[in-house]
Amino acid sequence: MDLTGKKVTLHDMSLRDGMHAKQHQLSLEQMVAISTGLDEAGIPLIEVTHGDGLGGASLNYGFPAHTDEEYLNAVVPKMKNAKISALLLPGIGTVDHLKMARDCGVNTIRVATHCTEADVSEQHIGMAAKMEMDTVGFLMMAHMVSPEKVLEQAKLMESYGANCIYCTDSAGYMLPDEVTEKIGLLRSELNANTEIGFHGHHNMGMAIANSLAAMDAGANRIDGSVAGLGAGAGNTPLEVFVAVLDRMQANHGVDLYKIMDVAEDLVVPLMDQPIRVDRDALTLGYAGVYSSFLLFAQRAEAKYGIQARDILVELGRRGTVGGQEDMIEDLALTMAKDKGLI
Amino acid sequence: MSKKLRAVIIGPGNIGTDLLMKMQRSDWIEPVWMVGIDPESEGLKRAESMGIKTSSTGIDGMLDQVIADDIRVAFDATSAYVHAENSRKLNELGVIMVDLTPAAIGPFCVPPVNLKQHASQLEMNVNMVTCGGQATIPMVAAVSQVQDVEYGEIVATVSSRSIGPGTRQNIDEFTRTTAGAVEAVGGADRGKAIIIVNPAEPPLMMRDTIHCLTKETPDQDAITASVKNMVKEVQKYVPGYKLVNGPIFDGNKVSVFMEVEGLGDFLPKYAGNLDIMTAAGLRTAEMFAEEAHNGTITLPARG
Numbered sequence: 021m022d023l024t025g026k027k028v029t030l031h032d033m034s035l036r037d038g039m040h041a042k043q044h045q046l047s048l049e050q051m052v053a054i055s056t057g058l059d060e061a062g063i064p065l066i067e068v069t070h071g072d073g074l075g076g077a078s079l080n081y082g083f084p085a086h087t088d089e090e091y092l093n094a095v096v097p098k099m100k101n102a103k104i105s106a107l108l109l110p111g112i113g114t115v116d117h118l119k120m121a122r123d124c125g126v127n128t129i130r131v132a133t134h135c136t137e138a139d140v141s142e143q144h145i146g147m148a149a150k151m152e153m154d155t156v157g158f159l160m161m162a163h164m165v166s167p168e169k170v171l172e173q174a175k176l177m178e179s180y181g182a183n184c185i186y187c188t189d190s191a192g193y194m195l196p197d198e199v200t201e202k203i204g205l206l207r208s209e210l211n212a213n214t215e216i217g218f219h220g221h222h223n224m225g226m227a228i229a230n231s232l233a234a235m236d237a238g239a240n241r242i243d244g245s246v247a248g249l250g251a252g253a254g255n256t257p258l259e260v261f262v263a264v265l266d267r268m269q270a271n272h273g274v275d276l277y278k279i280m281d282v283a284e285d286l287v288v289p290l291m292d293q294p295i296r297v298d299r300d301a302l303t304l305g306y307a308g309v310y311s312s313f314l315l316f317a318q319r320a321e322a323k324y325g326i327q328a329r330d331i332l333v334e335l336g337r338r339g340t341v342g343g344q345e346d347m348i349e350d351l352a353l354t355m356a357k358d359k360g361l362i
Numbered sequence: 363m364s365k366k367l368r369a370v371i372i373g374p375g376n377i378g379t380d381l382l383m384k385m386q387r388s389d390w391i392e393p394v395w396m397v398g399i400d401p402e403s404e405g406l407k408r409a410e411s412m413g414i415k416t417s418s419t420g421i422d423g424m425l426d427q428v429i430a431d432d433i434r435v436a437f438d439a440t441s442a443y444v445h446a447e448n449s450r451k452l453n454e455l456g457v458i459m460v461d462l463t464p465a466a467i468g469p470f471c472v473p474p475v476n477l478k479q480h481a482s483q484l485e486m487n488v489n490m491v492t493c494g495g496q497a498t499i500p501m502v503a504a505v506s507q508v509q510d511v512e513y514g515e516i517v518a519t520v521s522s523r524s525i526g527p528g529t530r531q532n533i534d535e536f537t538r539t540t541a542g543a544v545e546a547v548g549g550a551d552r553g554k555a556i557i558i559v560n561p562a563e564p565p566l567m568m569r570d571t572i573h574c575l576t577k578e579t580p581d582q583d584a585i586t587a588s589v590k591n592m593v594k595e596v597q598k599y600v601p602g603y604k605l606v607n608g609p610i611f612d613g614n615k616v617s618v619f620m621e622v623e624g625l626g627d628f629l630p631k632y633a634g635n636l637d638i639m640t641a642a643g644l645r646t647a648e649m650f651a652e653e654a655h656n657g658t659i660t661l662p663a664r665g
Binding site for chain 1: 515519527533563575
């Protein structure tokens with residue numbers, strides 16, 4: 021694979037996807053310290069919100085330590101070069117949240133839907149594009165459908181005004197060939213000036229390989245997370261990815277030692293649990309289940325005595341999609357009843 | 363004179379057609395007109411073949427027949443954009459409007475919680491909130507009737523096949539309207555609503571999770587009894603309304619997990635979300651008819 025000179029925008033997820041791993045409890049000081057460290061290291065784009073995006077604060081997903089507005093107001097003014105992005109899932113957040121984010125100085129809005137439901141994003145993508153924001157359509161759980169279906173949905177988002185489309189491996193299920201095929205089709209069929217992005221999870225140990233495959237197939241935005249801090253086994257660990265890109269002489273613009281230090285000195289010490297491919301995270305990838313289900317399934321195991329693995333496999337079998345965290349306790353209760361445990 | 367109130371259905375789509383099929387079994391409401399705006403509409407053709415009068419020029423095509431046909435109640439299953447005009451024109455003629463759009467210009471109506479009150483006051487326009495609201499607000503109310511709820515949150519998961527383009531183009535309206543009704547009708551100080559669309563095949567049954575935070579330690583026995591009683595009330599008009607798990611208690615958090623199976627009249631059984639709207643809408647009109655028959659309310663005079 022030759023990525024020599026290839027330009028890529030690295031997008032850090034530690035302060036958004038990482039919120040899942042922290043049960044949305046990062047402090048303002050931690051957010052500011054990590055984001056300024058990343059800015060200093062040359063990361064151009066950093067996502068900041070509740071793990072489930074703007075408006076994610078809820079009993080269902082977890083109440084955060086601070087509101088999205090408080091996090092954004094703490095981080096945005098501290099950035100010298102980096103821009104801040106915010107995620108929004110229609111059905112959870114609304115255009116009111118989007119406007120709030122814009123007023124806080126957010127540069128990039130990423131509107132996320134399940135990979136078959138792009139048409140719920142029209143009002144949010146349309147609004148962000150109208151406000152001349154960097155507007156991204158983010159197709160989640162893209163492993164569940166064919167490349168043609170991903171393309172069809174990507175075209176809808178493009179038609180609503182998105183200037184960048186992501187193929188998102190929310191479950192960490194994809195293997196590199198699948199990434200190549202899906203990103204390749206998007207690159208050849210979407211408008212030439214529409215950017216393509218890839219967001220990976222490390223549940224099958226494939227995040228680096230998949231991100232490289234995505235770049236090789238035409239993606240120019242790659243999500244990762246410093247020290248991998250993210251849902252499941254985490255996102256593509258950015259400091260590792262930067263080192264790999266360095267060896268491949270790709271044009272990434274990030275200072276390797278500085279990002280290594282952010283990972284080691286700031287992020288690893290605040291982890292509540294090691295972010296690694298344990299048996300439950302591996303099951304997410306293997307069964308194709310949304311990564312943020314991990315801690316919910318582990319809590320259900322502790323409460324009801326049903327193995328997290330068994331819950332996750334059953335969720336996969338039922339075709340559960342992102343956001344259905346409420347299914348986990350419901351299903352664990354049903355499984356525990358069936359086993360006579362409660 | 364028949365005790366039945368005569369009705370017009372506006373909007374010959376899935377909701378309107380399902381409503382028509384349910385109405386044909388009603389002891390209190392008689393479907394007379396169905397109106398749409400597309401002469402080629404399958405829904406209008408179907409209604410015609412069932413002996414229903416139809417107009418393809420919206421309600422303007424039948425306004426001059428309202429008095430002659432003694433139309434007393436209208437069901438609007440179109441969109442929020444045209445609802446206000448439909449309602450104004452029909453209310454002027456003394457027709458009670460049951461609004462199944464998200465327009466919500468009249469008060470929210472969730473039958474087991476506040477229908478009796480609306481009917482006894484002869485509200486001329488009642489709004490049926492949203493499918494997620496009909497499925498969950500009774501549970502919020504079941505908790506708030508026992509003790510104060512400072513926060514109520516509902517998560518509605520619906521099959522992709524069961525939600526139409528109107529809802530998709532304005533999904534924010536769903537979350538806002540439902541959250542508002544969790545407060546106004548459910549009795550929570552603050553409300554939040556989340557909707558998840560799931561494309562699994564075969565389609566999944568509508569399911570709903572309701573979380574409440576009570577102000578004081580929850581009275582588990584009283585809340586459990588209230589929830590079970592409320593499930594029975596909803597089952598009177600939606601037999602497939604089922605308590606799957608709960609209520610379960612975690613500190614001041616009370617959680618209830620529901621499933622809603624439709625009757626499968628016109629819409630498939632998995633589309634419990636659409637069924638609960640049509641069933642609640644019809645139930646609402648029936649209550650007005652019952653009250654009018656009992657003499658508790660007097661319908662607008664007609665000369």
